Amino acid sequence: xxxxxxxxxxxxxxxxxxxxxxxxxxxxKGNKNINISKIQSKSILYNWSEIMSEYLKMPMIGLGTxxxxxxxxxxxxxxxxxxGYRHIDTAQAYRNEAGIGEAIKKSSLxxxxxxxxxxxxPGMEPDNNFQxxxxxxxxxxxxxxxxxxxEIDLYLIHAPFAKDLRLExxxxxxxxxxxxxxxxxxxxxxxxxxLQEIEDAGLEMPAANQIxxxxxxxxxxxxxxxxxxxxxxxxxxxxxxxxxxxxxxSRWNGKPEEMKTGSMPYEDIAEKYQISVPQLLLKWGxxxxxxxxxxxxxxxxxxxxxxxDHFEISLQDMKxxxxxxxxxxxxxxxxNGFDPLDSE
Ligand SMILES: NC(=O)c1ccc[n+]([C@@H]2O[C@H](COP(=O)([O-])OP(=O)(O)OC[C@H]3O[C@@H](n4cnc5c(N)ncnc54)[C@H](OP(=O)(O)O)[C@@H]3O)[C@@H](O)[C@H]2O)c1
Numbered sequence: 001x002x003x004x005x006x007x008x009x010x011x012x013x014x015x016x017x018x019x020x021x022x023x024x025x026x027x028x029k030g031n032k033n034i035n036i037s038k039i040q041s042k043s044i045l046y047n048w049s050e051i052m053s054e055y056l057k058m059p060m061i062g063l064g065t066x067x068x069x070x071x072x073x074x075x076x077x078x079x080x081x082x083x084g085y086r087h088i089d090t091a092q093a094y095r096n097e098a099g100i101g102e103a104i105k106k107s108s109l110x111x112x113x114x115x116x117x118x119x120x121x122p123g124m125e126p127d128n129n130f131q132x133x134x135x136x137x138x139x140x141x142x143x144x145x146x147x148x149x150x151e152i153d154l155y156l157i158h159a160p161f162a163k164d165l166r167l168e169x170x171x172x173x174x175x176x177x178x179x180x181x182x183x184x185x186x187x188x189x190x191x192x193x194x195l196q197e198i199e200d201a202g203l204e205m206p207a208a209n210q211i212x213x214x215x216x217x218x219x220x221x222x223x224x225x226x227x228x229x230x231x232x233x234x235x236x237x238x239x240x241x242x243x244x245x246x247x248x249x250s251r252w253n254g255k256p257e258e259m260k261t262g263s264m265p266y267e268d269i270a271e272k273y274q275i276s277v278p279q280l281l282l283k284w285g286x287x288x289x290x291x292x293x294x295x296x297x298x299x300x301x302x303x304x305x306x307x308x309d310h311f312e313i314s315l316q317d318m319k320x321x322x323x324x325x326x327x328x329x330x331x332x333x334x335x336n337g338f339d340p341l342d343s344e
Contacts, residue, residue: 006318065077091158190206195230217331236291280313
């Protein structure tokens with residue numbers, strides 16, 4: 001259950017099984033494309049996902065901004081940028097692009113050193129307000145305008161909800177890339193059958209797929225392998241979902257009550273490294289090969305969440321964390337047990 005990216009970072013096969021592994025010998029030990037020393041020698045904060053040269057390059061840590069109100073977005077983003085964050089993850093649906101845009105404008109950082117992700121809301125049942133080609137282009141223009149930038153570094157379809165219009169939305173994304181409005185295009189919450197649709201249409205594949213990933217919601221092995229095969233970078237959201245105070249008081253919390261009131265998990269492992277459990281969960285994600293997107297409105301937590309350079313989780317502890325809840329896999333980030341990966 002260790003991720004394909006993690007196994008490859010160890011110089012191992014992707015996990016498909018060597019006999020039929022489509023990557024052999026590329027994923028075998030000694031692969032020249034994998035430069036582990038490069039990853040370990042640089043600060044994680046500034047280290048872009050260079051683990052495999054064929055994948056999208058982006059910072060391994062980004063500021064998450066779901067449930068960050070627009071009134072606070074400018075201040076929190078400026079604080080994060082001052083602390084060293086260089087990637088901001090927002091979305092049309094978060095309604096905070098305007099505040100983040102103000103922070104980008106006021107920041108003295110060069111645009112080249114910043115990586116901005118935003119997402120197009122595809123529409124959802126029961127409203128059935130699904131976006132078509134033209135409205136996707138309009139949404140992108142609105143996001144550019146609110147973020148006060150000329151180009152989005154990574155533009156994602158937020159979820160695969162627009163069944164009949166999914167390919168039309170993707171076609172608009174391809175054209176936005178061609179027109180230079182977005183640098184990279186990807187998807188979020190897509191499962192294999194959603195990705196396969198793009199492949200079957202013979203269109204360029206997404207560069208990334210942002211999904212919920214933590215020990216209670218590991219990437220499903222078949223999706224992991226498919227993404228590795230197509231060089232689609234998994235980006236992890238809700239890495240901190242296992243901690244009891246995660247999204248405290250929010251209705252957007254699919255955790256069972258016992259997970260909200262229970263004790264902090266993995267404390268024994270975190271104690272060994274003299275770190276906090278949030279740091280352990282974030283570093284686990286990064287070592288698995290996923291960029292992570294911790295969200296906080298609090299300066300001390302923003303600082304804690306990027307302070308990940310001074311320890312390395314051992315292979316044994318990586319396995320222990322990965323295997324901790326294999327029989328209790330559940331989507332926590334969406335309400336009522338709904339998992340967007342299971343959308344038709
Ligand atoms: N594509 C999608 O469908 C999707 C879905 C969900 C999330 N995302 C993206 O991924 C980002 C991260 O996911 P998320 O916001 O669900 O969860 P998260 O970043 O894993 O966790 C955020 C929660 O943990 C708390 N927290 C943060 N750092 C902490 C620390 N060091 N100690 C204790 N508590 C801490 C925060 O509270 P405070 O703010 O009060 O500190 C908040 O309640 C989102 O913000 C969003 O950008 C994308």
